[in-house]
Amino acid sequence: MEVMLTVEGLEKSFKDKKVLKGISFEVRKGEIMAILGPNGAGKSTTIRNIMGIMYPDKGSVTFHQHNGKGIPREKIGYLPEERGLYKNVNVMDILLYLADLKDYPLHKAKERALMYLKKFDLEGKEKISVEELSKGMGQKVQFISSIIHEPELLILDEPFSGLDPVSQELFKEEIRSLADNGTAILLSSHQMNLVEEMCDRLFMIQRGQKVIYGTLNDVKTEYANFKCTIRGLNNRHELENIPEVVRVEDKGESSILYLEKDVDPGNWLKQLPDKINIHELNINRISLHEIFIDIATDKNLMKEGSEVLA
Incomplete structure (x- = not known):
């Protein structure tokens, strides 16, 4: 399977604190890869380095043979954990604006926006402002904005936050469909049941270091x-x-x-x-949730020093 994203030996420090300590993993075409870890483990720093929001002290991020500032950001979709749509702009205008920033044809963007608004039960909402939307509706619009330009790599940071069970199912179906059509997906979530249900492989980080890396089946066989x-x-x-x-x-x-x-x-x-x-x-x-808790709380109730390599 073609490798779309390679993260190699990533290191990052803030003042005297080393946040990332040699992080390495790959995301392949058509797979859903989870990046997991407790708060403060280094997930967000890793994602920001991939997105070029910041750059590593050491190591590299490579996408389609490009790295650093040469990575074609228009081919990447990003749903950040901190939501940031302009509140006083209507839904269609914000979607077209964000598509334009990715150099995506506006006529295609409008067609896709209308299609996704209908799919996510937002038909007829295109002319209302973002601030009039409920939290769940706003999350749907933010998700649409991350995929409207048909990205080859999609990074989702807590995509299910604020969604009711029905909306979660809609998101899960769409994420699976995107992967089935070749999109490489890097997903970060604290909802382990959804990760366990959806992801092909996972990378777990604790205190800036890799602790688990492999398919869910391999991880469970080796660790759980x-x-x-x-x-x-x-x-x-x-x-x-x-x-x-x-x-x-x-x-x-x-x-x-x-x-x-x-x-x-x-x-x-x-x-x-x-x-x-x-x-x-x-x-x-043992469930992925229990593995996560064991690592995050240093209980060491399971196999100590376990590491699964992809």
């Missing part, structure tokens, strides 16, 4: 052990004594058993004592 959720009243001590159980979380009428790495779920289930009270049982790998 199995857990077993049992609904039913049981003695915690008895559950802790089951072979290959690392720890137990008591949730009242249910318990979560975290298992050792490389456990075979089928064989492990055969070891459950007959006296265990089971109304319902579910066994699966």
